[in-house]
Amino acid sequence: EVQLVESGGGLVRPGGSLRLSCAASGFTFSNFDMTWVRQAPGKGLVWVSTISGSGHITYYADSVRGRFTISRDFSKNTVYLQMNSLRAEDTAVYHCAKVRGSSGWGAENWGQGTLVTVSS
Amino acid sequence: QSALTQPASVSGSPGQSITISCTGSSSDVGSYDYVSWYQQHPGKAPKLMIYGVSNRPSGVSDRFSGSKSGNTASLSISGLHTEDEADYYCSSLTSSSTLKFGGGTKLTVL
Numbered sequence: 001e002v003q004l005v006e007s008g009g010g011l012v013r014p015g016g017s018l019r020l021s022c023a024a025s026g027f028t029f030s031n032f033d034m035t036w037v038r039q040a041p042g043k044g045l046v047w048v049s050t051i052s053g054s055g056h057i058t059y060y061a062d063s064v065r066g067r068f069t070i071s072r073d074f075s076k077n078t079v080y081l082q083m084n085s086l087r088a089e090d091t092a093v094y095h096c097a098k099v100r101g102s103s104g105w106g107a108e109n110w111g112q113g114t115l116v117t118v119s120s
Numbered sequence: 121q122s123a124l125t126q127p128a129s130v131s132g133s134p135g136q137s138i139t140i141s142c143t144g145s146s147s148d149v150g151s152y153d154y155v156s157w158y159q160q161h162p163g164k165a166p167k168l169m170i171y172g173v174s175n176r177p178s179g180v181s182d183r184f185s186g187s188k189s190g191n192t193a194s195l196s197i198s199g200l201h202t203e204d205e206a207d208y209y210c211s212s213l214t215s216s217s218t219l220k221f222g223g224g225t226k227l228t229v230l
Contacts, residue, residue, distance in 0.1 A: 035219070037166075044123070045158070045166065045209050047219035059217050095165060104154020104213040106171030113165065 002026040002109040004096050009114030012086055020081040020114055022096030029077040030054070033099035035107055036070065036081050038092035038116075048094070049081065050105055064090075086118045124149065124210055124222035131228040137198040140225045142210035143191060148220055150191040154213040157186055157195045161206045169208075170195060197227075205229040 008020040022034070036048040049070040050059045058070050069082040079096055093115050097107035125143040132138040142149065142157075149155060157170040168177055170186035173193060183198045193212070197204055210222040 037221075044207075044224040045160075045211075045221045047211070047221060050219070061218060100168070100171055100177070103156065103171040103175075104152055105211075105219050106154075106156035106168055107158075107166070108168045108171070108177055110165035110167070 002098060004098065004109060004111035006094065006096055006111045006114040009094065009116045011117045011119065013120050014087060014118055016086050016118070017082070017084045018086065018116060020083065020094055020096075020116070022079040022081075022111060024077045024079065024096075024098065027098065029072075030074055032101065033105065034070075034072065034079045035097050035099055035105060036079075036094055037097060037107065037110075038090075038094045039113070040089075040092040043092075046092070050099065051079065083116070086116075088118050090116060091118045092116060122220075124212060124220050126208075126210060126222035126225045128223070129226045129228065131230055132197075132200045133230050134200050134202060136200050137196065138200065138227065139197075140195045140208055140210075140227070142193040142195070142212075142222045144193075144212055144220065145191055147216070148191075148212040148214040149188065149193050151215055152213050153188070155186065155188060155193040156211045157184075157193075158209045158211070159204075159206045160209065166209065200229050202229050 035050040093113040095113040098109040100108040158166040174186040
């Protein structure tokens with residue numbers, strides 16, 4: 001059974017940093033792209049970033065490019081999202097998801113998410 | 121990056137059929153057969169219902185179907201059940217190698 005468990009969220013001041021983690025199990029980790037999607041309270045889904053199965057290729061939304069970095073650790077089957085220069089508008093629940101192969105980044109398994117609150 | 125356009129809400133009675141549209145542009149929906157649809161119940165993680173415009177993951181009811189014409193994709197649900205009441209989101213890969221979501225549609229089953 002695929003399991004994705006996010007952690008690392010919390011309250012941070014504007015300009016601060018956080019690193020989110022997503023521990024994956026139940027599938028061959030290196031075979032799948034992984035993605036982060038966020039959802040502000042009461043709002044819709046917004047794509048943040050995707051990393052290829054190999055970890056060599058990364059993609060970012062314009063709103064986070066240059067501030068956020070996605071990476072993966074194959075020894076720990078974990079995906080990370082390093083978030084720097086955080087802004088109030090980054091406040092959201094952050095979900096990691098496993099991408100279905102050859103689906104154009106269709107996210108077939110999701111974690112429950114971790115809440116990031118950016119506030120002074 | 122502007123979101124894909126979905127109606128804010130749709131409604132139907134149990135047993136009826138509804139369709140939710142998702143309008144993009146020639147740079148996203150119109151360019152690729154990479155439209156996905158998600159169902160999200162309150163307080164829950166999204167669930168993939170359709171990928172690649174019209175493909176259902178295993179375990180998803182065949183009452184759910186997807187299609188596309190030009191820059192607009194559609195999700196149809198037949199034989200509405202009360203448990204279908206949820207928020208629905210479309211997404212599409214773009215020519216800029218990014219992913220766009222729609223703004224979401226609240227389905228009410230009356």
